[in-house]
Amino acid sequence: MPIIFFGTRGISWTVDSGEFHCPRCSEKVPYKLKSTRPWFTVYFIPLFPVGGSERHVECRECGGAFREDVLDYRAPKDSSQDYAAELYEELEAGKSIETIRRKLERLGMSPTRSEEMIDEMTRGKVWSCPECGFHYLYSVKPCPKCTTSK
Ligand SMILES: [Zn+2]
Ligand SMILES: [Zn+2]
Known part of the structure; x- marks a missing residue:
């Protein structure tokens, strides 16, 4: 049995994009909603997805990652x-x-x-x-x- 180099690697893709109120930038900036799923790799080559996918929101200004519910935030109406x-x-x-x-x-x-x-x-x-x-x-x-x- 040869030694197999295996592991997992998260592969993410953009599900949606738009503008949101970034908690870190504290202003309205563009975001990407990303979905990440771990893939089982052998010799660093992703073979098949394992486990469920996770979604997070990425701020395109500061690069911060947030939970999806950050999108529900509405800036106080002035x-x-x-x-x-x-x-x-x-x-x-x-x-x-x-x-x-x-x-x-x-x-x-x-x-x-x-x-x-x-x-x-x-x-x-x-x-x-x-x-x-x-x-x-x-x-x-x-x-x-x-x-x-x-
Ligand atoms: Zn930001
Ligand atoms: Zn007139």
Whole structure:
């Protein structure tokens, strides 16, 4: 009987990926959900899987490994999320882009940042009223300002 070099080696593969709140980075970063299963090896060559597979979440920023339930963690909701939703409702209700931008700037957001945020919300689906020059969502037509002043 020759001496057989045997052992096990964990082989892992990516099951899923996405973004999560990493406890170590304490921010939202990309992750990989990995499944690892030990394989029986002979001369370091994996022959067949043994035992069950185990899953863990790997942070792609810091490389930390966590239990799968770390994905259930939701960052505490802050008021800015409600506020963004509120602003979008106002846009849909007929407020001009300029009005919303002024509100954001009053909150202390820089003009570039507020423009970015609005671009993100409207996805460029915006038209400008030839009468007053204000910008509105496509769904807001005719211009609420001009129709009310007439
Ligand atoms: Zn991390
Ligand atoms: Zn108008």
